[in-house]
Amino acid sequence: MDWDELDLNPKVIAAVKKAKIKSAKDILNFSGLELQRLTQLSNIDVQHLIVAVSATLQKPSVLTVLQMYREKELFAAQHQRLSLGCPVLDRLLKGGLPLVGITELGGESAAGKTQISIQLCLSVQYPYKQGGLEAGAVYICTEDIFPNKRLQQLIDLQHKLRTDVSQDVIKKINFGDNIFIEHAADIDTLNNCIAKRVPILLLRGLVRLIVIDSIAALFRCEFAAKDSVAKAKHLQTLAAQLHSLSSRFMTPVFCINQVTDAVGDQAIGQTHVGVLDKKVAPALGITWSNQLLMRLMVTRTRSNEQEACAGEGLASCSQVVRTLEVVFAPHLPQTFCYYTIGLEGVRGVQDKLQMC
Known part of the structure; x- marks a missing residue:
């Protein structure tokens, strides 16, 4: 100096x-x-x-969003995204997941939520030039056991999914060694994992993605309807810990959530009418919704809509067509695109995005 x-x-x-x-x-x-x-x-x-x-x-105390946008080269991390491993899905999200904040993926069973999560765990390991973060992922299971067989299948077929990446780069990545799996059977175990175990992996630079599958399972089991206040406090505490880790380590937090059918006055203000006009409400209510940066929803199409999509050349009749929809995000409009799930992974099947 x-x-x-x-x-x-x-x-x-x-x-x-x-x-x-x-x-x-x-x-x-x-x-x-x-x-x-x-x-x-x-x-x-x-x-x-x-x-x-x-x-x-001392750094300047005030910095506007407009300044950050205009000076992208000086604030590269704020504009960086984690790729979903598919150009169509990345285009929907304008590059992928933001590095800071909680992203929720909601949807019914068999809509493809876990498939997208596993694909993210592989995508995060790619070099920055290919949309990755050159680090691993921690995957916290709260319901079923981790689908190891499906993970290995996706690893073996990465060369077919990621045709934008050279084979030499793919072969150098030990995908299976960089995914750290945790099982949390109750809320105390989940809190301990987030507060003590995950920070160690982040401090050592081993991971740059946190996945929770699913966020609603434990709270639904351990709290009755009369315990709504205690449930809200636990949710806020957990979200605060996740936000702290995400901000400190520039690490995306990706939470899978369940949905419920909205009947009558149920989930006022939370009912989501998707692209298929099916009314569903994400679990955990408005307390959890207020903690999110971005909410995405996945849906399996109805048979007549699937036939229509196939007629437009979007997918063959042998594949189930699904939709990935942006429900809310501060930087994205409400849009959706179609996708299918094949042996090699999740692929968007329509280049033109649809406005909701």
Whole structure:
């Protein structure tokens, strides 16, 4: 550090140089008494030194979103996304998942939620140029056991799914070694995993993606309708921990959620009418919804709509056509696209996005 650039008395600068202190970090690592002993300066002079050094490291306190958008090259992390491993799905999400925040994927059983989650666990391991984060993923199961057989099948067929990546790059990635699987059978185990085990993996740089499959299962089992207040507090605490980890380590949090049929006044304000006009409400209510950055929904199409899609060349009749829909996000419109699930993974099947 160039001490002469600091707005300090020359005798203070001379004392710092004589003490052979080389950087601002050294100044801030020493206590006031230690600096007095090293520099032979008075307490007042040492305090002026600390304030001057701190001022050089202080970042601007106010930064607008417009500034960040216009200066993308200076704020690369804020514009970076985690690819879903498919150009059509990435186009729907304008690049993929944001690195900071909680993304929810809701939908009925067999809609493809776990398939998308596993594909993300593989995609995160790719180089930055291919939409990955060059790290692994932690997958927390709260319901069923982790589908190891399906994971291995996807790993073996990565060369067919990711045709945009050279074979040499794919062969160098040990996909199976970089997915850390946790099973949480109750809320206490889940909280312990999020608070203690996951941070260790993040600190060591081993993972850059957190998946919870599913977020609703434990809360539905352990809380009755009369326990809504306690349930809300636990949800807020868990979400705060997830937000903290996501922000600190620039790590996407991807939570699978279940849905319920909305009947009468059920889930007022939470009812979602999807592209198939089927009224469903994501589980956990508005308390959980308020913690989300982005909500996505997946749906299996009805048979007549599947035939129509096949007629348009979107998919063969032997494949089940599904939809991935953006319900809300601060940076995306309400849109959806079709996709299918094959042996090699999840693929979008329509280049033109549809407005809801």
